[in-house]
């Protein structure tokens with residue numbers, strides 16, 4: 001009698017835990033990103049990016065050859081392009097600040113900076129959507145690039161080694 005009541009209360013706890021975590025679990029896709037974020041990103045992509053990068057992420061025709069203006073056409077965002085060669089930080093900056101600001105040196109681009117038009121969260125969502133369309137190989141490559149970028153950023157942030165500075169701290 002006692003055992004069964006312990007068992008029932010354990011089942012009760014398990015049901016409550018599952019009840020609370022189920023919506024959270026259901027909102028996760030295999031890659032660990034939220035399905036809601038991908039859906040939001042898809043909508044934003046259609047509104048803000050598709051005119052140039054293509055409704056199916058296919059990019060502009062002849063995207064590897066410069067236009068008459070000398071500027072580059074919009075590249076695809078699918079696996080045939082090279083967005084997946086870039087780590088998260090670069091993709092984010094290109095979208096937020098625009099290619100011209102990222103490349104610098106007077107570089108001109110037809111792509112605007114989205115800083116004033118989209119929040120950081122919206123930029124992350126649209127990039128999450130783009131990434132969600134890549135095949136496993138491209139996704140893994142890009143994840144590795146992002147991991148290295150993070151590692152480098154941590155090294156850059158680390159305080160200089162005191163033993164490597166001179167007596168007067170110079």
Ligand code: HEC
Pocket residue numbers: 045048049050051052053071072073074075081082083084086091094095099108109110111112114126127
């Ligand atoms: C008016 C056209 C236009 C729109 C709209 C546009 N882009 Fe672009 N995008 C370009 C062009 C052109 C390039 C090529 C960069 C250059 O000028 O060399 C580019 C390049 C990029 C790159 C670098 C790709 C690579 O492989 O190096 C990213 C990332 C990018 N765009 C993301 C976006 C996102 C995200 C949106 C929507 C929020 C967007 N773009 C909207 C025209 C556009």
